[in-house]
Amino acid sequence: MTVAPHESRVLIVDDERNMCELIETDLRLRGIPSEWFTSAQEAIEAIHHQDYDVVLTDVRMPGTTGLQLCQQLSQVRPDIPVIVMTAFGTLETAILAMRSGAYDFITKPIEMDLLSITLKRAMEHRRLTEQVRLLESSQQQATSFGEVLGQSPAMQGLYDQLEQVAHSDAAVLITGESGTGKELVARSIHASGRRSEKPFVAVNCAALTEPLLESELFGHVKGAFTDARGERRGLFLEADGGTLLLDEMGEMPMTMQVKLLRALEERKVRPVGSDKEMRFDVRVLTATNRDLETAVTEGRFREDLYYRINVIGIELPPLRSRGADILRLAEHFRDRFAASENKPVAGFAEGVAEKLLSYSWPGNVRELRNVMERAIALTRYDKITLEDLPEKVRNFQGGTLIFGGFDPAELVSMEEVQRRYIKHVMDAVGGNQTQAARILGLDRKTIYRKLKQDGE
Numbered sequence: 001m002t003v004a005p006h007e008s009r010v011l012i013v014d015d016e017r018n019m020c021e022l023i024e025t026d027l028r029l030r031g032i033p034s035e036w037f038t039s040a041q042e043a044i045e046a047i048h049h050q051d052y053d054v055v056l057t058d059v060r061m062p063g064t065t066g067l068q069l070c071q072q073l074s075q076v077r078p079d080i081p082v083i084v085m086t087a088f089g090t091l092e093t094a095i096l097a098m099r100s101g102a103y104d105f106i107t108k109p110i111e112m113d114l115l116s117i118t119l120k121r122a123m124e125h126r127r128l129t130e131q132v133r134l135l136e137s138s139q140q141q142a143t144s145f146g147e148v149l150g151q152s153p154a155m156q157g158l159y160d161q162l163e164q165v166a167h168s169d170a171a172v173l174i175t176g177e178s179g180t181g182k183e184l185v186a187r188s189i190h191a192s193g194r195r196s197e198k199p200f201v202a203v204n205c206a207a208l209t210e211p212l213l214e215s216e217l218f219g220h221v222k223g224a225f226t227d228a229r230g231e232r233r234g235l236f237l238e239a240d241g242g243t244l245l246l247d248e249m250g251e252m253p254m255t256m257q258v259k260l261l262r263a264l265e266e267r268k269v270r271p272v273g274s275d276k277e278m279r280f281d282v283r284v285l286t287a288t289n290r291d292l293e294t295a296v297t298e299g300r301f302r303e304d305l306y307y308r309i310n311v312i313g314i315e316l317p318p319l320r321s322r323g324a325d326i327l328r329l330a331e332h333f334r335d336r337f338a339a340s341e342n343k344p345v346a347g348f349a350e351g352v353a354e355k356l357l358s359y360s361w362p363g364n365v366r367e368l369r370n371v372m373e374r375a376i377a378l379t380r381y382d383k384i385t386l387e388d389l390p391e392k393v394r395n396f397q398g399g400t401l402i403f404g405g406f407d408p409a410e411l412v413s414m415e416e417v418q419r420r421y422i423k424h425v426m427d428a429v430g431g432n433q434t435q436a437a438r439i440l441g442l443d444r445k446t447i448y449r450k451l452k453q454d455g456e
């Protein structure tokens with residue numbers, strides 16, 4: 001019964017020695033180490049000296065019963081999930097067990113496959129709870145910078161950096177995946193610095209063609225081009241005294257990059273069609289989700305401009321690496337949307353936090369925000385429930401959305417796996433059926449039929 005110190009370990013409590021041995025042997029074959037005791041008193045004694053990941057206990061035992069053990073453990077070690085073994089057909093006992101603080105129950109005779117799934121789920125639950133607790137206790141520092149929220153170590157480092165750059169006038173290049181909060185960070189830098197009373201202007205460089213972007217940034221005189229009926233000041237002049245955010249900078253055409261570099265070096269713009277240059281006083285922030293360094297190496301982005309805009313670089317971490325921030329942000333958005341929708345929703349039902357923590361959030365904080373907005377709109381209770389989460393979050397399993405969870409009730413048929421995988425591939429290729437057909441090795445008609453069959 002000796003096991004390595006960090007392995008997940010199960011503590012079995014049953015007054016029938018044979019039963020203990022049977023379960024221990026079966027679990028060992030499945031790679032799950034365990035120890036057993038034939039009385040609750042001995043088990044409690046052992047828990048004082050030893051850490052266990054999950055307790056599996058029988059109900060009816062001489063002396064302290066399984067339910068009493070549940071109650072005692074929920075007082076002294078609420079972090080250890082307890083699974084109670086109840087006799088088949090005794091639903092009342094199962095209910096009592098749950099009320100006594102059990103995490104789950106399983107009926108006798110024990111079905112070993114089901115037991116191992118239940119144990120793994122409890123261990124995963126404990127691991128996640130522990131992760132959240134550790135993260136929370138290690139983060140007693142700043143919880144926000146302006147409107148940028150988060151306490152994870154990744155965000156703490158960022159706040160120190162933001163504090164410093166807010167008080168300077170240096171050009172800052174903000175990078176990070178889409179939805180990580182680049183624009184919000186830019187607004188917060190502006191709001192915390194000496195320019196906060198002056199305008200903050202943002203422009204999306206990917207949304208405009210080159211001539212339009214030029215006149216948007218630098219302005220134009222009347223009649224400068226066909227549609228130029230009046231004069232326009234341009235965003236550099238509109239932001240005068242304040243901050244200009246050039247968003248999606250990686251998409252800026254090369255010829256525009258030359259013009260921008262000149263304007264930044266001379267601190268002057270020449271409106272389209274004019275021969276007069278106008279001086280501006282603007283702090284320039286840029287944001288991109290592209291790797292500009294590679295773009296420079298590949299000749300798609302001017303090196304001189306890159307150094308000009310990247311005096312200070314700030315990289316925003318993806319949400320999936322922010323640990324317990326996921327829950328804090330989820331609570332923040334839940335409360336905000338509950339207030340704006342006037343719905344008295346104030347919590348998360350069992351299992352929701354785990355799903356939020358395990359999902360990979362490819363769309364980062366924006367995706368989390370949208371998920372919470374949708375959940376508030378859908379929920380019929382005073383809590384957000386699992387049903388209020390989108391399928392991709394609910395069914396997410398270690399990088400795939402295809403299978404159900406460990407709960408047998410969530411496991412799905414082969415046909416459903418196929419349907420989900422087709423849908424997953426379709427989502428991944430943005431609905432492009434030709435590309436999906438190539439990946440799946442199916443013709444487009446089959447894809448269409450399979451999705452349609454299931455009401456998609």
Ligand SMILES: Nc1ncnc2c1ncn2[C@@H]1O[C@H](COP(=O)(O)OP(=O)(O)OP(=O)(O)O)[C@@H](O)[C@H]1O
Pocket residue numbers: 147148149150176177178179180181182183184185247287288289329365366369
């Ligand atoms: N740390 C944060 N705290 C609170 N809200 C956040 C945080 N990060 C992002 N958000 C919110 O998430 C949404 C997306 O943020 P934002 O638009 O700034 O992302 P982005 O990185 O600029 O995205 P994109 O690259 O797609 O332009 C916004 O509603 C923003 O308010």
